Amino acid sequence: MTGARLAAAHQARRRFLRGFLAVPSAAIALVVFVAMCTAALIAPWIAPQDPYDLTQVSIMDNLLPPGTEAWSGMTHWLGTDGQGRDMLSAMLYGLRISLLVGILSGLIALAIGTLVGLVAAFRGGWLDAVLMRIVDLQLSFPTILVALILLVILGRGVDKIIIALVVVQWAYFARTVRGVALVESARDYVEAARGLRLGAMRILFLHVLPNCLPTMLVIATIQMAQAISLEATLSFLGVGLPPTRPSLGLLIANGFNFLQSGRWWISVLPGVVLLVLIVSVNVLGDRMREILNPHLRR
């Protein structure tokens, strides 16, 4: 019995993966995304330089074009930035921060948003009204403005930027999950479970939640891309991260000042990495929606 179930689950997973990869753009996006995650994960071992270690970074090596050999004997394949950081290393470490911030803030916001959405949908009544008005209030302010104000109050650091991103993102999850959960709660299987006098918690988490998962997965992916670009925007505006630990957004901001003097690599390279990252995550999210939503299945 269990063996058969496992096999069925395994087969379902393979079917999912095959469906996923049937579209070349999604396959490419997946490969790119996995490669980027791997690179970010093993950055300390593959980066030629630790850009956070100020003894390794020298101002004397600043603004070197790609492929230049510094007097320390190190070749900077992607050049150096205004402070003398090796661009390749800085981008690998920056990617780490961007992914960490995107994934972590996405997951926390997902957890909070899902809980709020489920409770609101299941309980209904005044609690639903109050929670959804809070969500409305949150959604009526521009995301970037709320995040900016929060960061000015909280100060600098990766933890602070994650808090700010969670605060601005949970409402999206709550709103969507509530919608899906409302639809699911009206379904017959929930009625049947209620008829069996199962506990509210049990119905909520074991019956309704699993059926909301596909939608949640899709928004989670899209919100992750959103979080990454939001972090980049905030860094570009000069709040969030300390200047000695640049994320991709901060690298772009630093390079912006050098664009007109022809030092394109400082801004353009991290820009391209950020672009590729966000596009690949978005393509993955889109493909996931196509597979998980039966209405869109061809």
Added chain:
Amino acid sequence: MIRLALALVTSAMLAAAPALAQNVLTIGVRSEAATLDPHWTQLSADLQVQEHIFEHLVDLDSASQPVPGLAVSWAPLSDTLWEFKLREGVTWHDGTPFTADDVIFSFDRLAAGIAGAPASPAFTLAKGGKVWTRVDDLTVHITTNGPYPTVAEDLAMVPIVARHAAEGVTPSVDFNSGKAAIGTGPFMFEEFSPGNRVSVVKNPGWWGGDPGWDRVVFRPVGQDAARLAALLNGDVDLIDYPPTVDLPQIEANPNFRVSTIPSDRLIYVILSYRHQEAYIKDAAGNTIFPNPIRDWRVRRAMSLGIDRAAIRDRIMGGASEPTRNIVPPGFFGYVDELQPDAYDPDEAKRLLAAAGYPDGFSITFQGPNDRYINDARIIEAIAQMWTRIGIRTEVDTMPRNIYFSELIRGAPETFPGFDMPKFSVALTGWGTVAGEATYTVSGTLETYNAATGGGNGNFGRYSNVYVDALSIRAKQTIDRDARLALLKEATRIGMEDYAYIPIHFQVNKWAMRAGLEHSPRTNERTLAWEVRRVQ
């Protein structure tokens, strides 16, 4: 036929456009003016716009030396009494004649205090215990509570507003609306639109003659690259603070030119002298007692560990002058013997070891990221250099409005009225506005004293009785030679003690389109009548 007509109209417009545009000067400024009330702040960004409208009794020439303004002459009648003779025939922008009453009103307005003003020049006016009396329509007497040499230099900081226009108005607001923005200066108020532009038009009746432009527009463009782009596109005629990385390209481009003058602005590192400093920690993360900075060897090590030439060449695009002085060369009080410390990381490490820190310590180095030329990048570079000699340096840069309020009074007061700075090690700047060192020595080296105003810029709370004695005596010495000797000695003692660590003097640059000529000022102000068209 229609096409021909169109072509004719277009060419006529093209021909007419420069003729019209020639009388308007558009200046792209890095920092925008926040108010037109000349008694409201002390920020250069505000003052440079206000100076087009309002004037002082004493003006400063391009090297910051006092020259006649609304006063034609001044002289001490005794050690404590100065007489100022006012200019005849000057009228306000609305035609009302300018008299000694306006001078007295302006001084009284400042002395009474301006509610809500973040930093009025009242402080400068109050120095020396000045008391002002009107003798007749064109004569004002100033008495001081002791021998006080720099009355004229102080009054160069005090703008004169019109009694009939400014009496009883709401500070700042009524000036920004134009109601009270009636001055005697070369230009008259036209529009104040925050975030967008401030514009002024020519005052045809200015006593100084024709200021050269019919209309001047100040446009704030905070981003360095965007400001340069505005110049390259022709949106503005002249910009201040062109980005240093782009200087070589602008200078090589025949369509643009650059004006240059060494600035009076010293960029330096403040060291804080409290027994324990919140941002100076050992390897375990505990604050160190006693504060290592109180050891001369540590301060010297920090200075020797900074490669000032690298900062000049790699960050400032050559536009800085490394120094160990506190006023630029040529200023009253410059000390020849004080030469910039040469970079010597080995000696720095040796000094740290001798002071008992062979493994160094950790600090957080704070500073503004939008105030001085390349401020954040200088901070990062110094952090690299210090980390190399063993002082592990974290960098924390912030926008200037946050930075300066924390710098001045960020920590809890030790007793009421005694502001305490927050930072342990921080980058800041000091402009010697009056062209001489008396208030640079007094402001940055003297022991902090809220009552006398001594050490009002001494944010590290350095205290040295020898410096104090010399500085306080200098402030009371009218004789220039004697004062110079006192100032030099105070500077020498303070700097050899590494009271703080001077980095460099900024070199001011402006970039403009070809066909303009600008005579730059040491005090960084961009004044429209100092920009001329050339053929």
